[in-house]
Amino acid sequence: MAVGGVNYASPVQVNGFACMNCADVSLATRHIDPAHPQSGPFDRDAATDPSRRGVDPVKVEALKKAADAAAITGYSASGHVKAPLAPGSAFSLTA
Numbered sequence: 001m002a003v004g005g006v007n008y009a010s011p012v013q014v015n016g017f018a019c020m021n022c023a024d025v026s027l028a029t030r031h032i033d034p035a036h037p038q039s040g041p042f043d044r045d046a047a048t049d050p051s052r053r054g055v056d057p058v059k060v061e062a063l064k065k066a067a068d069a070a071a072i073t074g075y076s077a078s079g080h081v082k083a084p085l086a087p088g089s090a091f092s093l094t095a
Contacts, residue, residue: 011018014028017035024034031041039046044064047057 007020011020012025013019014025015031017024017028017033019025019028019034027034027037033039033043036043036046036049036051038051039049043060046052047060
């Protein structure tokens with residue numbers, strides 16, 4: 001019994017990407033666009049991806065810098081962005 005190469009009846013959405021089969025789902029769970037896998041996770045290498053024509057490298061670099069400045073550490077189960085917290089920055093205890 002061969003496994004693979006079978007597409008779903010309709011695309012499923014995983015991390016905002018349309019996935020047609022298990023291979024696409026595997027890429028999307030790692031935040032890699034199945035349509036442009038050479039762009040890497042979060043489109044890190046989109047400027048050098050030959051499958052993306054017309055991508056402005058200046059805009060891509062600006063997006064990378066903005067993502068680094070935001071310092072997003074992940075997402076909660078409800079989809080909210082988790083930002084890093086320094087010890088003592090969330091609340092203050094005084095006696």
